[in-house]
Amino acid sequence: MKRFLLPLLFLLLFILESLYVQYVPEDLFGQSKIIAPHFLFAALLFLTIFVSKKQGIIYAAIFGLLYDIVYIEIIGIYLFLFPFVAYLASKILNILQNNFIVAILITIVGIALLEVGVYEMDHLIHVTDIDFKSYINLRFYPTLILNALFVLITVYPLKRLFEKHMDAMRAD
Numbered sequence: 001m002k003r004f005l006l007p008l009l010f011l012l013l014f015i016l017e018s019l020y021v022q023y024v025p026e027d028l029f030g031q032s033k034i035i036a037p038h039f040l041f042a043a044l045l046f047l048t049i050f051v052s053k054k055q056g057i058i059y060a061a062i063f064g065l066l067y068d069i070v071y072i073e074i075i076g077i078y079l080f081l082f083p084f085v086a087y088l089a090s091k092i093l094n095i096l097q098n099n100f101i102v103a104i105l106i107t108i109v110g111i112a113l114l115e116v117g118v119y120e121m122d123h124l125i126h127v128t129d130i131d132f133k134s135y136i137n138l139r140f141y142p143t144l145i146l147n148a149l150f151v152l153i154t155v156y157p158l159k160r161l162f163e164k165h166m167d168a169m170r171a172d
Contacts, residue, residue, distance in 0.1 A: 013043050042150055045106065048060070049107070111147045111148075116140070
C-alpha cells in the first residue's frame, strides 16, 4: 500500500491543479491576470530534493507526459521540461546544502524556469503571440506568487511525507 502513496499524492495534486483552474474565479487576483498552478511540479521538485534525483526525474517524466497528454496539444513540452528542471535542481543541490530555505528557493526558481521555458517553447512554435514583458506582468508574477504560497505552506508536510517514504524504501 505504501508504494502507491506517492503516485496517488501526485495524481491528487494533478487533479487539484485542474480543480483550481476550474473553480477559482479568474478575476480573484486582479483584472486580466493569468495564474497557472504548478502544485504537482512543486511536489516533484520536493521529491527530487528530499528523496532522490533518480525518483524525482522518473516521476517528473511520467507526470510531464501525462500533463502533455491531458492539457497540451503538443506532446513533449512538459515531458522535456519537468525532468530537465528536476535534474537542474538536483545539480544545484550538489553545490548547496539541503535545508528548508534552500529547498523553498530551489523549488520557486524551478517553477520560474518551467514557466519561462513553457513561454519560450510556445513563443517559438507560435502558440502565443504576447511579448515577453507582457507575459511577465500578465502571467509570470501572479503564477510565481501563487506557487510560492503553495510551496511555503506545503514544504514541511511534504518533507515529512517524503522522509517516511524513504524510511519505508529502506525497510524493504
